[in-house]
Amino acid sequence: MSSSEYFTIPLKKGTYVDLTRPITKYIDDVKVYGNSSDYQQALNELQRLRQEFIDRINEKNEKTLKSFYKYADQIVSLELKLPLAENQIRIKFKWQDAFPYLKSKTATALMLASGTYEKVCVLFNVASMATCVACQQKLDTDEGLKTAAKLYQQASGIFTYLQTIVPSVFTTTESTNDLQLETLSALASLTLAQAQDIFIKKAIQDSMKASLLSKLSQQCSLLYEETSKQMQSESLKSIFPKDFAGVSSVKQIVFQALAFYYDGLAYHEKKSFPEGLARLRQARDLMNKASVLLKPFPYAALQKLIENDVAKGEKDNSFIFHAIIPDGTKLPDVEKAVLAKPTPVENVKFSSDSVDLLERLLPLSVHQAVQKCEERRMSLVQTEIMKQREASNKLNNVLVTLNLPASIEDLSGAKLPKSLAEKSSKVRAMGGYQHLERIVNDLPTMLQKCKLILDESEKLLNEEESIDRQLRARYRHSWARSSSDALNRPMRDEIRKYRTAYNEALQADSVVRKRFATYRSAILLLSESDSDMERSLPPPNPAFANLANKKFVQDLQQLMVQVNQLKDERSKIEDKFKSTNIDFANKFMLAYKRDGAVYEESVSKSELDRVYGPLRELSAKNIATQDKLIKQIQLEEFKKQTSSTSSQRDAKLKELASAYDIFIELSATSDEGNKFYGDFTLLLEKFLTSIREFCAERNKEKDELMREMPEVPSQVPAVMAFHHAPPQTVCQCSFLFSFFRIFVQ
Incomplete structure (x- = not known):
């Protein structure tokens, strides 16, 4: 079967969107990424890559696929760094259904302001373009076979991965046909079957043992059977072209026939002639059935080979062995061997020479962690400043009540x-x-x-x-x-x-x-x-003039000096609380690069303790010193009050101090x-x-x-x-x- 007879997946058509303006606006708004002008060149290149991705969907070749890889890497990275969503960076991405020509109740195009939706559509097209390029490979060469198998497995990996993220995209609206979970599952199964198909072709060219070829063919038959079953389901039969399910069904029969054929040859190698001929008969019957279902029949040469081997076996049995040929259905099931596997694509770059255009942007998880830590920091600062000011109010109230220091400055x-x-x-x-x-x-x-x-x-x-x-x-x-x-x-x-x-x-x-x-x-x-x-x-009050030389007055004057020193120290502590900052972003980026996680709660606690711990201790010591000062002031003031009586002037001074x-x-x-x-x-x-x-x-x-x-x-x-x-x-x-x-x- 030639490469042109493998299925290619149609691509989604996208429309132009302006990425630069809304992202620039967001960078300016959040003020954590620096100046938006620093990113202008990168954003322009990102815009160019996307437009190229949109414009080149009809240019199905390896050069286009490499271009697709570059934009796919960028949008996967960008989605982790910027909140491309309806309620934040609102960019409306519009993509058409890859199967729009079929009758369906769902929309033929969908527009969503979602970075994840853009990523899904972009990856869908990468997988589709991979199948197109795989179908162009020369399957009579080792290089062509290797490339085709690699691309089909990559496509299967993408369609498998999309099934895990699509539910998070369509929470409030219905998806187009091509992005329904059942559709993606069928496409993943189809591309994986085609990859296994290519491996079998390579194994045949390499003259691998019949026992291995039978197992590979059995697995391929099961994959095509699953594909055909899914595509003929009630939910999908109106989405895919009929030949997708029909040809998959025929291929399931063909590869089952191949599994029996090579199993028969394996029996012959073990000198089990009757069982081998039984398997060859099964292979012949299935090939004849498949040839009726698909016209023209691309496996005619293989069908002829099997018929010849059956005829030779029948002849040898008639003239030589005279063996009773068992019923093939009574023989043990053919084992399977898995070679084709979906290529994991999560957290993997498609392009080896891809450079993250917006590398300096913080990953979204880091940005969110920085926000939470900044909230914790500001809450801590506000709490400490509030303690300081409450202490200051308490001290001022005591001093006003006692009319200090005015009452001891000019007693005359x-x-x-x-x-x-x-x-x-x-x-x-x-x-x-x-x-x-x-x-x-x-x-x-x-x-x-x-x-x-x-x-x-x-x-x-x-x-x-x-x-x-x-x-x-x-x-x-x-x-x-x-x-x-x-x-x-x-x-x-x-x-x-x-x-x-x-x-x-x-x-x-x-x-x-x-x-x-x-x-x-x-x-x-x-x-x-x-x-x-x-x-x-x-x-x-004339009585106050006699207090000037009293020791308790001198003690109060000395205590007022200490009060002023304490207030000066407190002002410096408050200024220090206000001016001290922490570079949370750098801390989180180190953890993110090392472990892929940010550990927001533990990092913020340790950093806040490290930076503000000494300040908090200094603040607590300052407030404790104040409490001792107040007790001393109240004691000395009591001595002064027992030596004199208050006056109207005293009351007025208190009012002015307040x-x-x-x-x-x-x-x-x-x-x-x-x-x-x-x-x-x-x-x-x-x-x-x-x-x-x-x-x-x-x-x-x-x-x-x-x-x-x-x-x-x-x-x-x-x-x-x-x-x-x-x-x-x-x-x-x-x-x-x-x-x-x-x-x-």
Whole structure:
């Protein structure tokens, strides 16, 4: 049988898509891969390889197959690195059914925004092109036979592998005929049978022993039998051309005949003449049966050879042996020998000279692990900063209650206490009352803008989903695209996250305004000159003048020095927590290259302990030192209080000290809030733009489907759409927003 009489699998036709723009946008958005311009050349080459893959499906030769290998390697690698999906990098890949000319209820083409779908279709075409090239080989040469067997086994391996990943692709929509599990199974069986077929041809040319040839032929017969059975099943008989199942059925008979023929020769070699002739008769009968079923019959020469051997055997038995020939069906079954096996293709490069164009991109599993670790890191930092600030608030409350250090700086009351003068000077340097009032009043306006963007985003998704629901109800199974509620679920999750952030900011904003209103007059006084403040203070208690030289006052003054040192150290610790980062990506890549796994939980724990462990110990020591200081301060202050009585001036100084702490706190919170709202607004605007893009793409897709529908629904409004904002964008704003949480608590 010539190579042209082996089956080739038709190829799927694809359409042009722009890979460069959406991938570039994603790289810019996630900000973990560097500058997108660094990848431009690689992305352009990727685009060229795909277009070549699409354009050359009719050029069935080894050069085209090598080109197919290169793009297949790239898309397999790319799918592991980038989230090519409906709700992230939304690239709509459209591929036609490889068997579109047959009557079927399924779609003849399918468009999905799925990197796995693209990989499936690409690998399908690689397998199909492999069968085309295998059929072109010269089967009268060793090299041709080896190449054909290799390619058929590779095709079988691909079709087998596709069966494992196809279910994950078609979760919300039905696949085309060629990608149904039953179809892929039949194609895997057919190509494997053809590979075994080639091995038998090579074994015959190499004059292998008859016993081995019988076993090889038996296995080949079983493979063709399985292929024929699958292709004639109810689910597949309308998909494959009739000659696929018919010829497979004939080949099953032919190779069963060959198995009997060579088994008969093996019996003859063992001097078991009656059994050998019985097998030859079986082989002859099966060949005659096959020759009736297939015209023209490509095995006519082999049929003639078997008939001659049977005639010679009958003649020898009549004149020489006079043996009783047993019934061939009573003889032991012919054993089988497996040579052809599906070539494993998972995690294997097709092209030996293929270079990963986007090698610098992190694998998706590494990228996701980096995101999780960054969330853990930020949570740890926020927790530690919150502990520091709670400790600072506790210390400030104690000092304000005791009117320290103001009450021990100028016991005569002749002038403004030094600490209060320094606090007033700092307030004025920071813009004073007017600056704080302005930024506090700006917060509600900025917050309202965020709410409007969120409302608009949700409105667009609701409108697009409503239209899709109406059309789906109208056209039912004919409406062959993914449902909007399945696609926009991650987007709605993002909106819920953003709503939570908005509500927490709203609560924090309310607390800021209330605190500002409570201490408004005191903050206004702190913003005045030292002389104005001095005039506003009540006269001192004359009894305080006698305390200046007391030891407990000197001890308190020394303790205030330690308090300032402790605050300075705490500020440095907080800055260190904020500025320290960890290169998780490098750690995970080392593990990924070594073991193929990232071990996210164990790596993140060990790295966080290594980097932040010393800082946490330093922070805990600082807080413990503060607790000791507070006890000492309270003890010395008790001595001072037993020696004097409080005064109106003392109360006023306490109020101003509290106002200063509130001013510093509100200024920091409001500045951070301003930055948060600015970043949050930009984030939401980008999110809204992405939703509009999503709805526009869905609208375009809807219009294309509508043109294929039997009738056009009336009054279907236009819609808009979205490319999902990367999940880590919530993390980008969470650190800023944590200060609102800290303040509210």
